[in-house]
């Protein structure tokens with residue numbers, strides 16, 4: 070498992086660790102000791118899978134404010150997604166900046182987001198399954214969100230979304246949240 074720091078503090082990309090042989094492959098996808106060594110919050114409270122039928126399905130951008138937030142590890146276990154992490158920690162030097170990474174089930178790479186960093190993705194092909202590990206149990210009504218096409222974030226999505234939830238379509242812009 071290789072931990073690669075990104076320009077956004079606390080956001081790490083993971084790759085490697087895939088052992089291939091005649092049967093297929095074996096990959097360690099999580100190691101609590103390695104997370105602890107790198108100072109990352111463990112993501113062991115809950116796991117979840119989102120299945121996405123159509124190319125261009127967009128989910129996000131979702132976050133919980135840092136003080137009450139959750140860390141998450143995101144991995145594509147079928148297909149490929151364009152995955153985005155947006156820094157919404159007001160005190161962070163990279164506040165409002167984002168990074169993107171293609172998560173590919175065939176590569177087995179993953180992205181770790183600490184508390185206060187928003188997350189979203191768009192699917193790059195049909196039938197993409199996304200596996201999450203969370204540091205805290207889901208709490209209904211706590212999660213917030215900002216619009217995927219917020220001009221202040223200027224995310225260069227690889228295509229326009231084809232499928233969005235009603236909630237995501239009507240999320241506020243960051244400028245509407247500031248001061249809350």
Ligand SMILES: Cc1cn([C@H]2C[C@H](O)[C@@H](COP(=O)(O)OP(=O)(O)O[C@H]3O[C@@H](C)C(=O)[C@@H](O)[C@H]3O)O2)c(=O)[nH]c1=O
Pocket residue numbers: 117119128129130131141188189190201207212234
């Ligand atoms: C996120 C989540 C949802 N749910 C339920 C609530 C709801 O009935 C149903 C669908 O939830 P949502 O519409 O919020 O699912 P979705 O829009 O896929 O939400 C996810 O989006 C991506 C971008 C993330 O980063 C995730 O953390 C999560 O916010 O599943 C859980 O039971 N546990 C969970 O952890």
